[in-house]
Amino acid sequence: MAQDDTQTPLVTQTNGEELNSIKPSNFMVYLTTFVAVCGSFAFGSCAGYSSPTQSSIMQDLNMSLAEYSLFGSILTFGAMIGAITSGPIADYVGRKGALRISSVFCSFGWLAIFFAKGLVVLDLGRLATGYGMGVFSYVVPVFIAEIAPKNLRGMLTAANQLMICAAVSLSFVIGTMLPWRILALIGMVPCIVLVIGMFFIPESPRWLAKTGNQKEFRVALRTLRGNNADISEEADEIQDCIETLEKLPKTKLFDLFQRRYSRSVIIGVGLMVCQQFGGINGICFYTSSIFESAGFPADVGTIIYALVQIVVTTLNALFLDKAGRKPLLLVSGTGLVLGCLITALSFYLKTYEYGLSVVPALAVTGILVYIVSFSAGMGAIPWVIMSEVFPINIKGAAGSLATLVNWFGAWAVSFTFNFLLSWSSYGTFIIYATINMGAIVFVMKMVPETKGRTLEQIQASING
Numbered sequence: 001m002a003q004d005d006t007q008t009p010l011v012t013q014t015n016g017e018e019l020n021s022i023k024p025s026n027f028m029v030y031l032t033t034f035v036a037v038c039g040s041f042a043f044g045s046c047a048g049y050s051s052p053t054q055s056s057i058m059q060d061l062n063m064s065l066a067e068y069s070l071f072g073s074i075l076t077f078g079a080m081i082g083a084i085t086s087g088p089i090a091d092y093v094g095r096k097g098a099l100r101i102s103s104v105f106c107s108f109g110w111l112a113i114f115f116a117k118g119l120v121v122l123d124l125g126r127l128a129t130g131y132g133m134g135v136f137s138y139v140v141p142v143f144i145a146e147i148a149p150k151n152l153r154g155m156l157t158a159a160n161q162l163m164i165c166a167a168v169s170l171s172f173v174i175g176t177m178l179p180w181r182i183l184a185l186i187g188m189v190p191c192i193v194l195v196i197g198m199f200f201i202p203e204s205p206r207w208l209a210k211t212g213n214q215k216e217f218r219v220a221l222r223t224l225r226g227n228n229a230d231i232s233e234e235a236d237e238i239q240d241c242i243e244t245l246e247k248l249p250k251t252k253l254f255d256l257f258q259r260r261y262s263r264s265v266i267i268g269v270g271l272m273v274c275q276q277f278g279g280i281n282g283i284c285f286y287t288s289s290i291f292e293s294a295g296f297p298a299d300v301g302t303i304i305y306a307l308v309q310i311v312v313t314t315l316n317a318l319f320l321d322k323a324g325r326k327p328l329l330l331v332s333g334t335g336l337v338l339g340c341l342i343t344a345l346s347f348y349l350k351t352y353e354y355g356l357s358v359v360p361a362l363a364v365t366g367i368l369v370y371i372v373s374f375s376a377g378m379g380a381i382p383w384v385i386m387s388e389v390f391p392i393n394i395k396g397a398a399g400s401l402a403t404l405v406n407w408f409g410a411w412a413v414s415f416t417f418n419f420l421l422s423w424s425s426y427g428t429f430i431i432y433a434t435i436n437m438g439a440i441v442f443v444m445k446m447v448p449e450t451k452g453r454t455l456e457q458i459q460a461s462i463n464g
Helices: 001-016 016-021 029-050 050-060 065-115 117-147 153-174 180-186 191-198 206-210 214-224 231-244 255-256 259-277 281-285 287-294 298-323 324-351 356-378 380-389 395-423 427-447 455-463
Strands: none
Touching: 001 016, 001 214, 001 324, 016 206, 029 050, 029 153, 029 191, 029 214, 029 298, 050 065, 050 153, 050 298, 065 117, 065 180, 065 191, 065 395, 117 153, 117 214, 117 298, 117 380, 153 180, 153 214, 153 380, 180 214, 191 206, 191 324, 191 455, 206 214, 206 231, 206 255, 214 231, 231 356, 231 395, 231 455, 255 259, 255 395, 259 281, 259 395, 259 455, 281 287, 281 356, 281 395, 287 356, 324 356, 324 380, 324 427, 380 395, 395 427
């Protein structure tokens, strides 16, 4: 039996029908993805922590609103630092090493929050969890994209966004039932699962090939594809791409703007701009106040919002490899424009006191159309495409840049949202509608369809 197994690849290379009859096993791909998205769940737990715990933390530690606002917002600054360092760390110690480091930072942060008796330790803990978030936001989708076969890559990478949404929603729910210190301990659970899971899954084959570990590269690829799969074609394609890229000089940050890389950088960074500056974090962070302003019960609206987000993000992950990235982005962008315009109309009617009876219904409809549309494409797909379009020799620097732009956009939108609302509630959503219209044009002109192609094929077509 052992001799037959070792000879199988040699036979299948010469017989196309036998090659097609051997289907690779995806068990290890699914297991590796599950372990990786524990990082996504840890990300969502960090993001969702501050909302349900605000009143209890302020009361227990005698904090002012300004002090709590600092505690909440410092998460984003930690994430920006994590974004800057995530690419170099993942390139130096590997994707698994970066995930371990991120888990350690998050766990340290949660412990600091749990034991905090004053503001300094509390804020340091929040900063540490933010740093872990920043690293997770880059490494998880990149790791999944590098280990997944091309027919499953979209669905598995989109699971990143699904787990973030699920963790945020779960934090909202259980955060109202448990003490804030206990909720901090619960935040450590996905980090612990991830660290333990790292012992049972392989490293990214593409990273191993890039670092010259040829034996480990083939072992990892065979582990992921199954013992009976013929990995020769995929291994050769990866190796050829790596060898071509290795002939190029070492890439620094400013080298990303060279002509050979410009299109992939524009696509990856541009999609992050489209995702964040279309208003998602302002609307997400202030959903309750938007519903209240429109006269709709905030608690009911928030629950509906969370449930709809999880359901649609799940459907997006299931159909991403069938429908394709670009069509879903265009449908998503169109829905975002429509949702913003409906919400703008509701606030316009309220401002000028026309048809006040329909204002709450319009506001809820607009917000739900917006979140359904965001979850259907613009939420997950920019991360999927970012993980696909960067060649491995620039993936660290380019991925760090794209992730930093994403987190800066998250901070800028959430910081300016209330100021814009006080200036003009309906004008705010008209601005977001205009930005989302620009996103549609960007997707049509710049973003390629990557469905059903290997990473090497995608990068060769973009960067020549």
